[in-house]
Amino acid sequence: MKAKEQVILVARKNPQEQEERFQSSLEELQSLTETANGEVCKVITQNRDRVHPATYLGQGKLEEIKIAADEIDADLVIFNDELSPGQLRNITDRIERRVIDRSQLILDIFAGRARTKEGKLQVELAQLQYLLPRLAGQGTELSRLGGGIGTRGPGETKLETDRRHIQRRIDDIKTRLNTVVKQREQYRKRRKENMAFQIAIVGYTNAGKSTFFNRVTESESFEEDLLFATLDPLTRQMSLPSGFQALISDTVGFIQDLPTTLIAAFRSTLEEVTEADFIIHMVDASHPDHIQQERTVLHLLEELEAGHLPILTVYNKKDLLNDDFIPNIHPSLTVSVHDRIDIKRILDKVEVVLKEEWYEYDLFLPASDGKLLQQFKKYSMITSLQFLEDKEGYALHGFIHPEHPLRHQIL
Structure with a gap:
């Protein structure tokens, strides 16, 4: 070296x-x-x-x-x-x-x-x-x-x-x-046509985004205790606890006073965020200036016109905290992304936040309508699924994005 x-x-x-x-x-x-x-x-x-x-x-x-x-x-x-x-x-x-x-x-x-x-x-x-x-x-x-x-x-x-x-x-x-950029727009258009649900992980550099991304997707993106360990956005498939399938993207770390030439150059990298349906904002809770770092990220999200998206703030590195930690943004969780139980808590919480935003439905589908059942399993969060023998079909209870085309199948 x-x-x-x-x-x-x-x-x-x-x-x-x-x-x-x-x-x-x-x-x-x-x-x-x-x-x-x-x-x-x-x-x-x-x-x-x-x-x-x-x-x-x-x-x-x-x-x-x-x-x-x-x-x-x-x-x-x-x-x-x-x-x-x-x-x-x-x-x-x-x-x-x-x-x-x-x-x-x-x-x-x-x-x-x-x-x-x-x-x-x-x-x-x-x-x-x-x-x-x-x-x-x-x-x-x-x-x-x-x-x-x-x-x-x-x-x-x-x-x-x-x-x-x-x-x-x-x-x-x-x-x-x-x-x-045009190629990327084509990919995104295709994902939108497939109604793929997208989650973007954002946060200050070195907050633990790539570690979380690797745990939930079981992939090997570069993770190290360095600033800007991830530069190129990665997107992978993942499952939420209900079985609901989503795409998740790891993004470049934000930083105070980022050079203006870089913000412009990385616009397309950060556009993954503007296309997302949900944002997980990762914060290093152990950092003495974490409140300022939080503000930097939220300000950049506003600039990218992504401030309106549903967001879950995850305060990471609780294992490094000495004092009681009081989060100043809600909804939020305080976790260590190295802990398997905490990873599950994050995914459970994502579903809780989504349920508040989404349309709640009850639906009966005949057993012969297997294709439609698979679509509901894929594109909605099913919280209860029962087979009713007397009616020869399935009773579903779940939540779906209010603008999803399948919503029209629900009377």
């Missing part, structure tokens, strides 16, 4: 910002750096009302960063906010070290994680859109795209400094992505 890069983190604290929120953002930056195989040697912060337009921080603070970088022979300095192209250039000149910002760091991690063709294209698009305005004046510096944090890319190893070349590549990727 290659040696970790020695990194200095730099953050500006606005005096109006809550200390807890600031610390949480710094810890997140540290986790992101470690995920990208960097080792944080020093953290330098400054209380400052306004950002310096040319150098982000004041001259004295930049001098302090340069001295610290020289002392520990740092490879890289990472700023917690997005820097303008001018700021990035000026800071690099002053401290004579490689400098990247939070956005570039996140893009870098995404570049290392993308597995599918679509994921790789989306990351490359986001990286190029981030890079384009930062080309002016960088000249030979682009040769630094050869190695180290903030320089990985799923596309070409060496980007020409020619803006036209990058613009052409951006246009090319957009065209290819449009084709992929």
Whole structure:
């Protein structure tokens, strides 16, 4: 394994910002750096009302960063906010070290994680859109795209400094992505025509979504204690306790201050969420800033116009809690997704929430109508099924989506 890069983190604290929120953002930056195989040697912060337009921080603070970088022979300095192209250039000149910002760091991690063709294209698009305005004046510096944090890319190893070349590549990727989006729309249309019920798991990065997904679908998606372990959306079939069949999708983890180029690039990945019928929102209950993380996810759901969907909040990692935990959203459960009993509790609760939303029915089907019986078993939640010998048929009691075509079979 290659040696970790020695990194200095730099953050500006606005005096109006809550200390807890600031610390949480710094810890997140540290986790992101470690995920990208960097080792944080020093953290330098400054209380400052306004950002310096040319150098982000004041001259004295930049001098302090340069001295610290020289002392520990740092490879890289990472700023917690997005820097303008001018700021990035000026800071690099002053401290004579490689400098990247939070956005570039996140893009870098995404570049290392993308597995599918679509994921790789989306990351490359986001990286190029981030890079384009930062080309002016960088000249030979682009040769630094050869190695180290903030320089990985799923596309070409060496980007020409020619803006036209990058613009052409951006246009090319957009065209290819449009084709992929159309294919995805076809799949979704087919799923809708089959009236497949879709559940999407959403949540902050590293909340336990993939672990839960693997337990309920018995599949092997990538799960690790890392930020952004899942990038490409996976969809699998699963059964709820009543036998009702559903499709479940694992989605990319959300994060505060996600680079705008990435939100745009991953729109189609997150569209799985907008097509869902039900959302399981996974929260790491043991995280000190879990309330802020919850808000970040709910805000993004609103932006994706998925805020109206039925949602179950699952507070995960109860095994790591020391105090009594009080959920602040309902309906909710507090669980550990490593516990089989808790997995069943989640699935039971999904059915409870659905029953409140769905149409309750009683129905008699003659034994000769086996095909229709199978359809009701597949597309509705049957809570009671009895064979009545005297009537030679089945008495069903259950719940069905109010807009499902089978609803018309119920008198």
